[in-house]
Amino acid sequence: MNDPKTHPAKAFRAAILHSLANPTDVGLEDSYQYFEDGILVVADGHIVSVGYAEDILPTLDASIEVVEFKDKLITPGFIDTHIHYPQTGMIAAYGEQLLDWLNNYTFPEEKRFADTDYAREVAIQFLDELARNGTTTALVFGTVHKASVDEFFQEAEKRNLRMIAGKVLMDRNAPEDLTDTPESGYEDSKSLIEKWHNKGRLLYAVTPRFAPTSTSEQLRLAGKLLKEYPDVYMHTHLSENLQEIEWVKSLFPDSKNYLDVYDQHNLLSSRSVFAHGIHLCEGECTRLQETDSAIAFCPTSNLFLGSGLFPLAEMEAKGIKVGMGTDVGAGTSFSLLQTMSEAYKVLQLQGKKLHPLKSLYQATLGGAKALSLDHMIGNFESGKEADFVVLDLHATQLMKFRIEHAHSLEDKLFVLMTLGDDRTVCDTFSYGQSIYSTHHV
Template identity: 55%
Template sequence: MALRTDSPLQATVAHRGRLLRFSGDPGTQDEPSAYQYLDDGLLLIADGKVAAVGPAGELLNGVAAGVPLIEHRDALLLPGFIDSHIHYPQTDMIASGGTDLLDWLTHYTFPEERRFADAGAAREVAEFFLDELMRNGTTTAQVLGSVHRASAEAIFAAAEARGLRLIAGKCLMDRNCPDDLRDTAIDGERDTRALIEHWHGRARLHYAITVRFAPTSTNAQLQSAGRMARDYPDTFIHSHLAENLGEVAWVRELFPKSRSYLDVYEHYGLLRERAIYAHCIHLDTTDRERMAATGASCAFSPTSNLYLGSGLFDLAACDAVGMNYALATDVGGGSSFSMLKTMSEAYKVAQLQGQRLTPLRAFYLATLAGARILGLADRIGTLSVGSEADFIVLDLKATPLLERRIARCQSLSEELLVLMTLAPDHAIRETHVLGRPMLSAHGPSLAT
């Protein structure tokens, strides 16, 4: 269907349906002012960006003649999901068992990551991994590679070919890991600098200086990471922090002069804006205050934390000091690529602690919150005029049960809770990147 009007508003395509987008955090400000919900909304796309967004009744007559109008009946339009922490080399070991984090790393992660010394294997997994992101409505992710430079090259090249906005980096590890997965402080810095110079800021790509976690880097390598963070202040810093009590105790043995696990990173200059640390479960108030003060953020990974028995992330304690966080799947410790399932597990983590994660806030944590902690809210996560047109279409009738339950909902909040509890993976009907359909009608990736 095409819009027929003589008005001048230009667009290459228009999408009509229910529409939800956020401008703030529904958990820390007046909820109605933090989001916009339109029962009949119109999203106009031009040149890969949002040209206009608002009530369909107000915008329809202002669109240039001949613009295709795509109707999304029984669907919800919203910004693409943003996964703030995920391991692409762990794609093929998802759903592997383990007694706890350190056992799981030894018996599953490290053996699997050996494959990524082979550039061909890395490319094949990178393509499948990005297909899975598209199937699950994730349009931006912060991704760890393996220790191999080839792993970072593969994921960057695959993301560039699809036009994705993606943050990635090769892991730095020079101790406490298998010899064939170990770099050195000198080699790790050389490779990282070369990758930054080649990929950072190219197309929609960004580099993350990636210390796997403090126990697998020597003092020399941590110093090297801090030096690169100073030399490239607009890069990201990506690592793990206080995920497991055994890990925390190990850090205390390795760094006896540090006040805490977080203090290790701060000592080496690795706390600042665009520094994202996964998990952050076993922190004290001082740690959380330091993260808030320095602008560092947390990637909250509930499916992983529950699957590996690592502990429960304390949302209320973070909110109390203004510490920023967003949702992450943490595949393959995490048990699903789905941000909908991740929201559901986050809800349960809060419930187990007598806290409340509202459905509106859960969807915020999967969209705008991710853009904010990554410093990219001017480009993604909002569907604001001028922002990049990364968005998804959620099918409200994906299963008979979902359709039946949605029909009984009395509010948007109830509908969102039902979606994050009952919606299957294929509820993501369409995934659009820069306005282009990358997944449509439950079909394969359309990227080239």
């Protein structure tokens, strides 16, 4: 692992854009900073300063290298608040809704992760793909196999990434060779927490797959882990599919609603992230807000599996934290740019608008807030960790042509989000160091 302290301060010059706050709360004008000709100064893996080149350049020590990116835009690294690394190998699997999709595609693929070598191979592919798409932080599902998470963390540590992951807990309603027990799930999770949580930039998430695949006893022990390690995360699924919701009702007849299953087992907190949350009732929304729990909005997979349209505006109006997730492999792209494009369409289908500055917020600072990491990542405030991405506004002939006809920042940003993909990312930096580049930096 590279030690950033062995690298001198460096300055990066390009157009620079980052979010300062949620546009919904403060209005568009006060929600961001944009420097058409900007400088980002980085040292020891952290942001030193950001501003206009004409203001910062005269203050820089002559020894500081200035790297210039022409026709490029620097933004904070993207933050993916829900993704499955073991599903990399079955992304773009045809023609099912959630429950059949799990049984026909997901479970057979996840069985392969009993093989440590395979888990390592996929972890490498997965992390390379994130970097190619400008994603520097993700909240990640492993499989039920303890080794799958070990391999993931080992590879993430080599790249010095700010990653959160966990072993899946699943003791029923799944193939026998993909289940654990309440006790083994608890012990394996405990062992992984002791080994990896807060090691470097790595963090652990207690990860019940979803209510139908865990018994009440397993969920109780998940709650016990959260009490024993109060700064770990809890990551699961919630109200993605109507058939799934009915199944939960039949399995947990004493619960008021789907969220209440988790609530009864003490799984709601400011570090709890629930993927999807499409079909929530008033009581569930109230409890999410009261406990400062977050939802991961996964538009690409919600459309792909026909799950429904996430009511972003309503969730925010209720004071619920929302991040954005690709949900690979039901999501069909690792690119948060493409995910932003799908989010726009999901809102359009509900008669709502999603402003490009709001989209950028959701994929950066909003994601950091959803993960309770906004004191460390998400924008370019001085002292934050230096995770950032360099985007090429001329990545394709069509983008170049369209950008030349764009007359405002908002217009350029919308083009970037609508036409952009992994080709748009030319450099990704984690903790101040390049982890992906299409050229030599």
